[in-house]
Amino acid sequence: MRSKEALSHYDIGITKFDDEHREILALVNQFIECANDHDRASHAAAVMAAIQEHTDAEEAFMREIHFPYLDPHIDEHTRIAVDLTNFLQIGVELSSLILRLKLVSDIETVILSHNDDYDRQYAEFFHRCKHDSSTK
Ligand SMILES: [Fe+2]
Numbered sequence: 001m002r003s004k005e006a007l008s009h010y011d012i013g014i015t016k017f018d019d020e021h022r023e024i025l026a027l028v029n030q031f032i033e034c035a036n037d038h039d040r041a042s043h044a045a046a047v048m049a050a051i052q053e054h055t056d057a058e059e060a061f062m063r064e065i066h067f068p069y070l071d072p073h074i075d076e077h078t079r080i081a082v083d084l085t086n087f088l089q090i091g092v093e094l095s096s097l098i099l100r101l102k103l104v105s106d107i108e109t110v111i112l113s114h115n116d117d118y119d120r121q122y123a124e125f126f127h128r129c130k131h132d133s134s135t136k
């Protein structure tokens with residue numbers, strides 16, 4: 001699990017989405033503590049529901065601000081949803097705490113890489129547009 005300071009490096013400067021990123025990562029981390037496969041299965045479903053809700057909100061926001069690279073971002077949401085579903089399905093079967101720690105760290109890496117490589121782009125576009133309209 002990354003520290004608060006380490007996570008702040010991934011902030012994109014839009015509070016709603018930064019908060020959602022942190023909530024998703026906290027939820028992913030709770031997966032480590034799920035003691036049996038039944039709990040892990042229901043927690044995995046909750047994680048994927050939170051991710052789906054978040055990516056839907058991001059896509060709506062990108063449409064609203066007319067972000068020009070919406071399609072590649074949606075493709076990437078689709079791709080990581082498959083990866084994350086696969087990771088979590090593996091995790092449901094993992095009774096070893098050590099292996100779940102490793103898996104959660106891999107899931108965090110997928111999510112944080114997406115924040116850095118993709119989410120930062122629409123945030124920068126949004127901030128630039130806001131800045132341009134305030135200086136006109
Ligand atoms: Fe995001």
Ligand SMILES: [Fe+2]
Nearest residue numbers: 058114118119
């Ligand atoms: Fe995204």
